Each structure stands twice: as structure tokens, then as C-alpha cells.
Amino acid sequence: xxxxxxxxxxxxxxxxxxxxxxxxxxxxxxxxxxxxxxxxxxxxxxxxxxxxxxxxxxxxxxxxxxxxxxxxxxxxxxxxxxxxxxxxxxxxxxxxxxxxxxxxxxxxxxxxxxxxxxxxxxxxxxxxxxxxxxxxxxxxxxxxxxxxxxxxxxxxxxxxxxxxxxxxxxxxxxxxxxxxxxxxxxxxxxxxxxxxxxxxxxxxxxxx
Amino acid sequence: xxxxxxxxxxxxxxxxxxxxxxxxxxxxxxxxxxxxxxxxxxxxxxxxxxxxxxxxxxxxxxxxxxxxxxxxxxxxxxxxxxxxxxxxxxxxxxxxxxxxxxxxxxxxxxxxxxxxxxxxxxxxxxxxxxxxxxxxxxxxxxxxxxxxxxxxxxxxxxxxxxxxxxxxxxxxxxxxxxxxxxxxxxxxxxxxxxxxxxxxxxxxxxxx
DNA sequence: TACTTACGATACAAAAAGTATCGAAATAGG
DNA sequence: CCTATTTCGATACTTTTTGTATCGTAAGTA
Numbered sequence: 297x298x299x300x301x302x303x304x305x306x307x308x309x310x311x312x313x314x315x316x317x318x319x320x321x322x323x324x325x326x327x328x329x330x331x332x333x334x335x336x337x338x339x340x341x342x343x344x345x346x347x348x349x350x351x352x353x354x355x356x357x358x359x360x361x362x363x364x365x366x367x368x369x370x371x372x373x374x375x376x377x378x379x380x381x382x383x384x385x386x387x388x389x390x391x392x393x394x395x396x397x398x399x400x401x402x403x404x405x406x407x408x409x410x411x412x413x414x415x416x417x418x419x420x421x422x423x424x425x426x427x428x429x430x431x432x433x434x435x436x437x438x439x440x441x442x443x444x445x446x447x448x449x450x451x452x453x454x455x456x457x458x459x460x461x462x463x464x465x466x467x468x469x470x471x472x473x474x475x476x477x478x479x480x481x482x483x484x485x486x487x488x489x490x491x492x493x494x495x496x497x498x499x500x501x502x503x504x
Numbered sequence: 505x506x507x508x509x510x511x512x513x514x515x516x517x518x519x520x521x522x523x524x525x526x527x528x529x530x531x532x533x534x535x536x537x538x539x540x541x542x543x544x545x546x547x548x549x550x551x552x553x554x555x556x557x558x559x560x561x562x563x564x565x566x567x568x569x570x571x572x573x574x575x576x577x578x579x580x581x582x583x584x585x586x587x588x589x590x591x592x593x594x595x596x597x598x599x600x601x602x603x604x605x606x607x608x609x610x611x612x613x614x615x616x617x618x619x620x621x622x623x624x625x626x627x628x629x630x631x632x633x634x635x636x637x638x639x640x641x642x643x644x645x646x647x648x649x650x651x652x653x654x655x656x657x658x659x660x661x662x663x664x665x666x667x668x669x670x671x672x673x674x675x676x677x678x679x680x681x682x683x684x685x686x687x688x689x690x691x692x693x694x695x696x697x698x699x700x701x702x703x704x705x706x707x708x709x710x711x712x
Numbered sequence: 713t714a715c716t717t718a719c720g721a722t723a724c725a726a727a728a729a730g731t732a733t734c735g736a737a738a739t740a741g742g
Numbered sequence: 743c744c745t746a747t748t749t750c751g752a753t754a755c756t757t758t759t760t761g762t763a764t765c766g767t768a769a770g771t772a
Contacts, residue, residue: 315717316769322719339630343759354720355761365760414629417685421626422547427687435686455707462689463698464707470679477625478643478681479635481670490671498706499663499672523748524738530750551728562751563730573729 304367304429306360318360325351326358330372335408339415342369366419366426373412374433380404390448391455394468395492397442402472402488410476410483417477439465467495512575512637514568526568533559534566538580543616547623550577574627574634581620582641588612589646598657602650602676603700610680610696618684618691625685647673675703 308318329351333342344365348355362368388396405413420427442465449455455464471491475483516526537559541550552573556563570576589609596604613621628635650673657663663672679699683691 309717313717314715314771316719318718344761345759348720352720354722356721356763357719359761360718418626418629421622421685431687435688439688453709456705456709459702459707460698463695463702466679466682466689466695467675467699467703467707470682471674472678473686474674474678474681477629477685479639480643480647481674487671487674490668491675494667494671494675495703496706496708497664498704498708499667499675500704500706501661501664502711517748521748522740522746524750526749527738552730553728556751560751562753564732564752565750567730568749 304370304433305362319357322351322353322357323361326353326361326368327372327375329353330368331376331412334369334372334412334415338411339369339418342415344368364423364425366416366423367429369412369416369419370426370429370433373409373416377404377409377412377434380409389454390445390452394442394445394449397445398468398472398492399485399488401469402483403485405472405476406483414477417473439469442469464495468492512578512641513570527565530559530561530565531569534561534569534576535580535583537561538576539584539620542577542580542620542623546619547577547626550623552576572631572633574624574631575637577620577624577627578634578637578641581617581624585612585617585620585642588617597662598653598660599662602653602657605650605653606676606680606700607693607696609677610691611693613680613684614691622685625681647677650677672703676700 326347329347330342333346333350342365344355344358347368348358351358358368362371404410416426416430420430443461446455446459446461446464450457450459450461468491472483472488475481475487481487534555538550538555541554541558550573552563552566555561555576556566559566566576570579589605589612612618624634624638628638651669654663654669654672658665658667658669676699680691680696683689683695689695
């Protein structure tokens with residue numbers, strides 16, 4: 297972690313210092329309000345005043361915890377989404393685990409969570425801190441997780457040994473982000489299933 | 505075209521009606537200024553006042569041509585980008601044409617054009633008119649063009665006959681948009697070349 | 713009890729999108 | 743040439759939103 301980058305959340309000194317402790321309940325209410333507003337209206341209906349009003353909280357309390365709108369959006373997104381997209385821990389084949397996780401990701405991103413993510417990526421194009429927070433705090437860890445499964449699948453002889461894992465991750469996950477941000481077609485399980493199968497088999501004529 | 509959707513550009517009646525004709529030179533200057541600002545600073549440095557100042561034009565003139573900030577960004581992008589990404593017209597094999605066009609797209613999107621597109625997609629998450637204009641005025645036509653080549657490659661026996669063209673397009677172009685919007689890695693020709701080859705061959709172990 | 717910090721509320725400053733108004737300029741038709 | 747019409751650039755204005763500052767109060771610690 298580069299300490300020159302602004303933290304996603306401000307540090308909490310409530311236990312070390314004297315004075316009134318910071319209100320964890322208010323923090324939770326803010327996160328929930330932020331995520332709810334993002335889910336309902338995307339980035340359009342998401343403003344600091346609206347979040348404060350919905351959480352029953354002063355605006356200053358929000359800025360005491362998070363430094364900017366983008367940071368708050370990221371925090372709300374993480375709090376709500378992180379539990380939803382974990383890899384299955386079964387003793388399955390790695391390839392099956394990868395496939396099932398991809399279907400799950402497509403399913404989740406097709407719903408409100410996808411709208412929130414699109415909003416964060418949009419905000420990220422405007423504010424470098426937000427996109428950095430998204431990559432470091434969400435995308436990269438997920439990608440690392442996926443790469444591990446991918447390499448396991450290669451080791452177990454389920455996938456070609458000569459693959460570039462980064463490129464394979466892009467081929468599998470890139471189209472999801474694409475359909476999430478550019479409405480060229482639906483993002484559903486049937487589509488995702490076809491995509492996975494297509495990438496698995498390749499598009500070239502099989503050599504007889 | 506659904507006429508209920510706001511047009512990307514307002515109609516020009518300067519030749520039919522009386523009065524001072526609309527200034528095409530001013531229009532061109534605005535488009536150029538808009539695109540330059542987007543290339544230089546992305547969505548951050550892109551504002552109507554800034555465009556007007558740079559083009560040496562009143563703000564009202566901009567709004568006389570385009571109804572909103574998003575529409576202007578789209579127009580500037582189209583004017584500058586449309587010539588850059590045409591399909592090669594050679595008598596090559598369809599597959600080679602497709603591959604060369606993908607490499608060209610990756611090359612172009614890796615530069616300033618990619619920053620402009622990212623800005624437009626970001627604005628599009630906020631303003632439905634903008635994303636619609638982008639899809640209808642840019643993404644969809646490109647996609648149609650690519651699909652034609654793709655189907656030619658299938659017809660010519662260069663690709664599997666059982667493919668879903670939409671899914672293949674997502675697999676090839678989706679990762680480009682992904683890397684353009686989420687900085688997980690570089691977007692260069694070497695990467696693109698590996699991606700194309702990976703999708704062609706598939707990632708599963710070849711059946712011996 | 714004194715001190716310290718966070719709380720909610722609210723006023724405020726700054727920036728930007730889009731609208732309204734103005735006199736000047738350019739064109740068509742008479 | 744003259745008048746009506748429309749666009750021109752300039753500028754003031756309204757509205758919205760982000761982020762800061764201020765203030766009296768609440769809730770802890772020493």
C-alpha cells in the first residue's frame with residue numbers, strides 16, 4: 297500500500313484518545329444509505345446531502361469518515377458486495393469452481409450491484425482516487441483469487457499449460473464489464489454460459 | 505431512429521429560413537476544442553465554458569448545436585474517431601481482416617481516443633441520452649461491421665460454424681473496454697495479439 | 713468537574729450546467 | 743438600400759452539488 301494515496305476510510309482513534317467516541321452505528325447507517333441510493337438510482341440520485349438525510353446523519357459525520365464522494369461510494373459498495381461473490385470452497389475440480397463463480401458474478405452484476413459498480417467506475421473516470429480504491433480494494437483481490445483457481449485448473453491438467461493467466465482472466469471477465477457498462481445486449485446466465493463454453497473451446501475450427 | 509430520443513445534433517435550417525446563417529466554422533472549432541480537451545484531461549477538464557473559450561465561441565452557440573454536455577462529447581468523439589477505425593477493405597481472408605482490425609482498435613483505444621471514450625462512457629452512466637447516442641451512433645454500427653466480417657469468416661470455413669456471433673464479439677471486444685476502464689494492466693498490441701490467439705484456440709486442453 | 717472529541721444542523725464558498733438577455737452581425741426579400 | 747429575421751459572442755443569472763466552516767450539544771476520559 298502506497299501511503300501517499302489517500303486511504304479509503306479515515307482512521308479511527310476513538311479508543312486511544314479522549315473525548316466522545318465515534319459512532320459506529322452512524323457509520324453503518326451511512327454505508328447502508330449510500331448503497332441503497334446507488335442501487336436505486338445509480339450515480340444520478342447519489343449525493344452527499346441525500347445520503348446524510350437518508351441515514352439521519354449530519355454531512356460532517358460523513359466527511360469525518362470518508363474523504364470524498366467516490367470513497368463513500370466505494371465503501372458502500374464493498375460493504376454490500378464483498379460477501380456476495382466468494383468462491384465456492386468445495387473440493388470440486390478447479391475448472392468447475394471457476395465456471396460456477398463466473399456464472400455467479402454475471403448473475404450478481406446483472407442486478408442492482410452492477411448498477412452500483414457502473415456508477416463507481418463512472419466516478420472513477422473523474423476521480424483517480426476512486427478508480428485506484430476500486431482496483432486495489434476490489435478488482436485486484438478478486439482477480440488474484442480467480443488467478444489462483446485458474447492456475448490450479450492448469451496444474452490439474454484441465455486447461456492448456458501454455459496459457460497466459462492474465463489474458464484468460466480478461467477474456468472471461470472483460471465481457472461482463474463490457475455488457476455492464478455498454479448496453480449492447482443482456483447480461484444473463486445463458487449468455488455467460490455460452491461465453492465460457494466459447495472461450496473454453498475456442499472459435500477456430502478444431503484441427504481434425 | 506426513434507424520434508422520441510433527442511437527436512445528437514440539432515437540425516440546421518440556415519438555408520431554408522431567412523436571417524444570419526449558422527456558422528459551420530464555429531461548429532468545427534467547437535468539435536475540435538471539445539475533442540482536444542477530452543484528450544488532454546479526460547472528463548475532468550471538460551466543461552462547456554472551457555470548450556467555448558478554447559473555440560473562441562459563445563456558450564449559447566454550443567447549446568444551439570448540441571443539447572447537452574454529453575451530446576457534445578459524443579459529437580467531438582465521433583468527428584475525431586470515426587475515420588480512425590475503419591475495416592481494411594483488402595481481399596484478405598475474413599479472419600485476417602478481423603484480426604488486423606482488432607489490433608488496430610486496441611492500438612487506438614490505448615491512446616487519447618481511449619481516454620475520450622472512457623469519459624463518454626462515464627458521462628453515459630449519468631445521462632441516458634449519452635449512452636444511447638454512443639451505442640446507436642458508434643458501438644452498434646461498429647459491432648454490425650464486425651459481425652459481418654465474423655460471419656464471412658464462418659462462411660469461408662475459417663471459424664467454427666456453430667458459434668454465436670454476439671458472444672464471440674463480446675469475447676473479443678469486451679476485454680478491450682475492460683482494460684480501458686479498469687486499470688488492471690496495459691492495453692497494448694502484444695496483449696491484444698495474445699488475447700485473439702487465446703480466443704481462437706480456446707483454453708481447454710485440445711482433444712488429442 | 714474540566715477537558716476533549718464527535719455529533720447533527722446549518723451557513724457558506726466554489727464550481728459547473730444550462731437559461732436568459734443583449735447589442736452586433738449577416739442574410740433574404742422587397 | 744432597407745427591413746425583418748436569425749445567429750453571433752458576451753455576460754449575467756439560476757440551480758445544483760461538492761466540500762468546508764461554524765456552533766451549540768452530547769458523550770466519553772482523567
